[in-house]
Amino acid sequence: MRIYCYKDTNAWFLNFLFEQDGARRFPSGHEYAVRHECSTELTAKGFYELTEQKLVDDILGFPVSNNEVIEIDDGLRPYCFVVHEYGVELLAYFDRDSVRKNKLDRTDLEEPDTALFDE
Numbered sequence: 001m002r003i004y005c006y007k008d009t010n011a012w013f014l015n016f017l018f019e020q021d022g023a024r025r026f027p028s029g030h031e032y033a034v035r036h037e038c039s040t041e042l043t044a045k046g047f048y049e050l051t052e053q054k055l056v057d058d059i060l061g062f063p064v065s066n067n068e069v070i071e072i073d074d075g076l077r078p079y080c081f082v083v084h085e086y087g088v089e090l091l092a093y094f095d096r097d098s099v100r101k102n103k104l105d106r107t108d109l110e111e112p113d114t115a116l117f118d119e
Contacts, residue, residue, distance in 0.1 A: 001040040001060075004069040007033035008105040015067060027069050027082055029095030033104040035068070044072045044079035051087045069094060 004027075006012040011031035018025050042050075042059075047070075050059050056070070057063045064070065070081045070088065078096065081088040 001038055001042070001073075002034055002071040003036040003064060004029075004032040004071065004099055005035040005065065005104070006031055006067070007102045026091060027067070027080075027094060029098040030102075032069060032099045033102040034099065035104060036062070040072065042072060043074055044081075047072055048081070048088065048090065051081075056083055056088060071096070 006015070015025060015031070040047075047059065060070075064083050066083055066085055068083045069091070070083065071094070072079050072081075080091040080094040080096075082091055
């Protein structure tokens with residue numbers, strides 16, 4: 001299982017602007033990077049059925065955010081789901097090759113070194 005998030009704040013902000021204009025975009029993969037990787041016994045079908053009864057965070061055992069993408073690969077075919085407030089939605093297409101080229105950049109989210117500002 002892989003969890004994909006926006007690769008940087010620019011990708012997040014672009015999506016935010018589209019949402020403010022009422023545009024609905026489906027994740028393509030170009031704007032995402034791998035955030036978490038683990039193994040799971042869940043099948044894609046089993047995961048989807050559980051999301052109709054439980055919160056995604058409870059199913060996975062760790063938090064996920066809206067617009068993150070969950071990939072479950074059963075060995076035959078990878079299935080990708082985008083997370084929404086109301087649950088998940090199966091994606092017809094998600095460019096995993098593009099995602100794998102991206103690096104997660106969280107440097108813009110780091111706290112500034114407060115020692116620089118001490119006088």
